[in-house]
Amino acid sequence: MRSLIAVLSGDGVGPEVCEQALRVLEKLGELYGHTFEVRRAAIGGEAIDAADDPLPAATVELCRDADAVLLGAVGHPRFDGQDLRPENGLLRLRSELELFVNLRPIRTHESLTDASPIRPEYLHGVDLMIVRELTGGLYYGERGRDADRAFDTCVYTRAEIARVVRIACQMAGERRQLVTSVDKANVLDTSRLWRETASTIAADEFPDITLEHGLVDSMAMHLVTRPADFDIIVTENMFGDILSDEAAVLVGSLGMLPSASLGIGQRGLYEPVHGSAPDIAGQGVANPYAAILSVAMLLRHSLGLQAEAAAVEAAVDAALHDGFLPRDLDSTGAIDTAIAGSAVLERLQATAVAGKA
Numbered sequence: 001m002r003s004l005i006a007v008l009s010g011d012g013v014g015p016e017v018c019e020q021a022l023r024v025l026e027k028l029g030e031l032y033g034h035t036f037e038v039r040r041a042a043i044g045g046e047a048i049d050a051a052d053d054p055l056p057a058a059t060v061e062l063c064r065d066a067d068a069v070l071l072g073a074v075g076h077p078r079f080d081g082q083d084l085r086p087e088n089g090l091l092r093l094r095s096e097l098e099l100f101v102n103l104r105p106i107r108t109h110e111s112l113t114d115a116s117p118i119r120p121e122y123l124h125g126v127d128l129m130i131v132r133e134l135t136g137g138l139y140y141g142e143r144g145r146d147a148d149r150a151f152d153t154c155v156y157t158r159a160e161i162a163r164v165v166r167i168a169c170q171m172a173g174e175r176r177q178l179v180t181s182v183d184k185a186n187v188l189d190t191s192r193l194w195r196e197t198a199s200t201i202a203a204d205e206f207p208d209i210t211l212e213h214g215l216v217d218s219m220a221m222h223l224v225t226r227p228a229d230f231d232i233i234v235t236e237n238m239f240g241d242i243l244s245d246e247a248a249v250l251v252g253s254l255g256m257l258p259s260a261s262l263g264i265g266q267r268g269l270y271e272p273v274h275g276s277a278p279d280i281a282g283q284g285v286a287n288p289y290a291a292i293l294s295v296a297m298l299l300r301h302s303l304g305l306q307a308e309a310a311a312v313e314a315a316v317d318a319a320l321h322d323g324f325l326p327r328d329l330d331s332t333g334a335i336d337t338a339i340a341g342s343a344v345l346e347r348l349q350a351t352a353v354a355g356k357a
């Protein structure tokens with residue numbers, strides 16, 4: 001198979017983690033006989049520096065031509081207080097490509113329980129998927145500010161809610177048949193529409209799925225007190241943004257969470273959930289697993305390469321099992337970005353060789 005992958009490595013640790021993800025992609029190509037043509041473009045702070053635009057037209061064009069987009073991270077505090085912000089490039093790209101749903105899998109690993117501040121008995125068997133609406137709500141509503149007043153508006157249409165809930169219910173069919181829809185329906189009108197729409201979609205189209213509703217404030221608590229009870233959590237843009245960072249605590253670090261942003265068709269944008277981490281950028285110590293696991297999601301959702309995706313995930317699991325824990329997971333260790341990347345490559349190679357033997 002031949003495919004075009006757009007790589008937007010972006011700011012901070014983005015380039016470092018993308019480099020390891022691309023090593024994995026290249027190795028897979030070698031082992032499984034695929035050609036991944038990689039083309040790069042700028043986004044975020046690096047694009048503001050080069051072109052005064054966090055999302056240059058050439059970047060959008062490349063992404064449209066590509067089968068999938070791999071993104072590192074955007075953001076840097078030196079842009080704080082400015083009108084042109086790196087984050088705006090990512091928000092615009094999601095919208096330009098109509099990537100309206102974001103999948104954030106949260107799976108705990110036995111070898112990482114020490115890295116989480118949550119007691120191990122709560123972490124056992126946690127395997128959930130946050131399905132976040134990605135192109136609506138507060139991040140895209142009308143906004144404004146003057147010196148002493150500012151506003152952001154949250155707007156959702158029934159159609160925007162329905163398409164995300166539908167994806168959540170479809171995924172639930174292949175998992176534990178359980179969807180938890182999260183809102184703030186005791187206060188917000190958008191949340192009441194969200195709840196009503198979710199109930200209708202589930203009842204009319206997915207009679208075998210159990211749909212439960214939760215309020216976002218209590219969900220924030222349940223996520224750490226009984227995380228194993230949930231399977232699919234579907235929610236609006238900002239709640240999903242917040243709950244997914246919280247859920248990272250279950251796994252042990254934000255450095256472990258991959259994500260896939262999808263729309264209509266196969267093309268998707270894949271990025272670690274973590275940010276640009278400017279405090280450790282350039283030191284070669286960032287955790288590359290979220291970026292590598294994002295490659296696994298890319299293989300699965302955009303290229304239809306299920307076995308290859310599973311091989312990458314198994315190689316990461318094996319590397320964790322063998323103790324290759326970057327510093328965000330084990331501050332006493334000396335596993336840097338490239339060592340973790342190499343650990344994954346070696347395990348990929350070993351399983352591919354064993355599979356052919």
Ligand code: IPM
Pocket residue numbers: 074075087090091241273275
């Ligand atoms: C995320 C990030 C982004 C978001 C930022 C960088 C715009 O926090 O992907 O979770 O808010 O969506």
Ligand code: MG
Pocket residue numbers: 241242245273
């Ligand atoms: Mg976030």
